[in-house]
C-alpha cells in the first residue's frame with residue numbers, strides 16, 4: 001500500500017474496502033483511547049488542537065462539543081436528550097470532498113462520530129445525507145453494519161458499557177439541506193427551511209434538544225487528533241487553522257482534482273503546483289470559493305489558504321472548493337450562474353431573499369444579453385447592499401457578497417457588458433459536481449440541474 005505521509009485524512013491512495021483493512025492500519029484505536037479518557041478530557045484535546053469546522057464557517061469544534069456537553073437540561077428544565085448530526089449534504093457548487101472522503105474511508109467518519117457521541121454524552125448519532133447520493137449511502141450502510149457486527153459501534157461499543165449507535169437520515173436534493181438548522185427540520189420530517197435567526201443547534205437542536213452538527217471532514221479528522229495528540233495536529237497548518245483540508249479544485253486548470261494540503265498552503269501553490277496551472281497561452285483571471293464568498297482576483301492568489309487569511313482578503317475558505325477561471329471566461333456569467341443557483345435554492349421564507357436573488361439574477365441576465373443598462377448595474381448594487389445580513393440564513397448574504405464583489409473587482413467587465421453585451425461567449429457550466437474520475441482527473445457536473453429546476457417550477461422568474 002502506498003502511504004502518503006504529509007496528509008492527515010487521505011493517508012493512502014487506495015480506498016479502504018473493508019473493516020479488516022481499516023483495523024490493520026490502526027482503525028478504532030482512537031475510540032479505544034477515548035474510552036479510557038473522561039468525556040471532558042476528550043473535548044479538551046479537541047479544543048487544544050483548535051480543530052475548526054470544515055463545513056464552511058470554521059467554528060471551533062471543541063467549543064461546540066463543550067456547549068452541548070454542559071447542557072444537562074433542555075429549555076423546559078427536563079434532562080437533555082442530546083444529539084449528534086453529521087452533515088453529509090454537500091450541495092455547494094465546486095465541492096466534492098465529503099463524498100470523496102466517504103468513498104475513500106467511511107470508517108474514520110464512523111469512528112469520529114463514536115468519539116464525538118461519547119464526548120458530548122449521546123446515544124443518538126445521525127448521518128444526514130442527500131437521498132440521491134446512492135453510492136455513498138450504500139458504502140455507509142455497509143460500513144455501519146460491519147462496525148456494529150464487530151462491536152465497535154452500537155450497543156456496548158468496544159465493551160465499554162456505552163451505547164454508540166449510528167443511524168442514517170435521508171434528505172432532499174436541496175442546497176439548504178446543508179444549512180444546519182434546515183437539516184434538523186428535515187430530520188424532523190419537515191421541508192429544508194432554516195429555522196429563525198439566533199436559534200442555534202447547541203441550545204435548541206433536533207427535537208428541541210442540545211445538538212452538535214458537524215461536517216463529514218471535521219468528524220473524520222477527530223480520530224487522528226485523539227490518537228496522535230493535539231500538539232501533533234497543531235504542528236501541521238497554521239496557528240489560526242491547524243491541520244489539513246481536502247481542497248476541491250475545478251475549472252480552468254490542467255489537473256483538476258482533490259488535494260489534501262496543510263492549511264496555510266497558498267492558493268497559488270494549489271493552482272500552479274497541484275492543479276498544473278491554467279492552460280498554455282492563458283492567464284488566470286479569477287477564483288471563486290463556491291457561491292459563498294467574495295471572488296478572488298488573480299492578483300491575490302498568494303493568499304494562504306487558512307480561515308483568517310481568506311477572511312482578511314476579504315473572501316472565505318468555505319468548504320475548500322475552488323473554481324478557477326482563466327481570461328477566456330466571462331466572470332459576469334460565472335456570477336450569473338451562482339446567482340441563478342442561489343435564486344433557485346432560496347426557500348422563500350424571507351421575501352427579501354427570494355425576490356432579491358431573483359431580481360439580481362434577471363438583471364445579470366440582461367447584462368449578459370447586451371440589454372442591460374447602467375441603471376441595472378446600480379439596481380444590482382443597491383439590492384446587494386439592502387439584502388446583505390437580512391433573512392434567516394446566510395444564503396441571502398452569499399448572493400450579496402458574491403455578486404457585489406464581482407462588480408467591485410471587475411468594473412471593466414461590467415462596463416464592457418453595458419456597452420457591448422458579453423464578448424466572451426464560451427459556455428460556463430454550473431460546477432455542481434456529481435462525480436469525479438480519479439484516473440483522468442475529470443469532474444462530472446450535474447448538467448441537467450437548471451433544466452430540472454425549471455421543470456420543477458423552482459425558478460419562476462421570466463426574463
Ligand SMILES: Cc1cc2nc3c(=O)[nH]c(=O)nc-3n(C[C@H](O)[C@H](O)[C@H](O)COP(=O)(O)O)c2cc1C
Pocket residue numbers: 052053054055056057058059061087088089090091092175176177178179180181213214215216218219393394395
Ligand atoms: C446555505 C448553506 C448551505 C450549507 N451547506 C453545507 C453542507 O453542504 N455541508 C456542511 O457541512 N455544511 C454546510 N453549511 C454549514 C452548516 O450550516 C454548518 O455550519 C456545518 O455543518 C457545521 O459543521 P462544522 O462545524 O463541522 O463545519 C451550509 C451553510 C449554509 C448557510
Ligand code: SF4
Pocket residue numbers: 176193194345346347348349350351353354390391392393394395396
Ligand atoms: S435567507 Fe433565503 S434561503 Fe435563507 S431562510 Fe430566508 S429565504 Fe430561505
